[in-house]
Amino acid sequence: MAAIQPTFAGALPAAYDSLMGPIFFEPFARAVADRFRGASGAILETAAGTGRLTRALADVVAADASITATDLAGPMIAHAAETLTDPRITWQQADAQRLPFAD
Numbered sequence: 001m002a003a004i005q006p007t008f009a010g011a012l013p014a015a016y017d018s019l020m021g022p023i024f025f026e027p028f029a030r031a032v033a034d035r036f037r038g039a040s041g042a043i044l045e046t047a048a049g050t051g052r053l054t055r056a057l058a059d060v061v062a063a064d065a066s067i068t069a070t071d072l073a074g075p076m077i078a079h080a081a082e083t084l085t086d087p088r089i090t091w092q093q094a095d096a097q098r099l100p101f102a103d
Contacts, residue, residue: 013079017050025049029056036061045069046096051080058086068101070094 008016033056036043040062048054048069057067067089071077074093081091094100 007075008073009075013050013073013076016076017052017079017083021050021052025052026056029053033057033060038062040065043067044099044101046094046099047071048080048091049073049076051077051084051091054080054089055084058084058089061088063088066090068092070096070099072096 029052032053036057037060039060041064043057043061043065045054045057045067048071051069054067054069061067065088067086069077069080069089070092071080072093072095077091077093092100
């Protein structure tokens with residue numbers, strides 16, 4: 001039997017971000033981002049979802065840092081890209097188990 005694969009499409013990404021994000025993910029996003037305060041260079045984020053951690057990272061990393069935020073669900077990344085436009089961030093659909101980047 002194949003595993004159920006949620007699509008996170010339609011209105012779900014916006015609802016996920018606005019309803020679940022502040023309650024479930026924001027405190028953890030801020031805590032994780034604090035560990036990257038002042039970081040520079042290339043940062044890779046996997047399972048970025050709607051970009052809650054990405055947003056927190058952009059607030060604390062150095063101006064010369066670049067963030068590549070990836071998620072398996074294309075609609076989640078598309079929502080994130082619409083709501084967070086920072087030239088330091090590249091949004092990309094990618095499977096965290098098969099990342100399309102060099103080591």
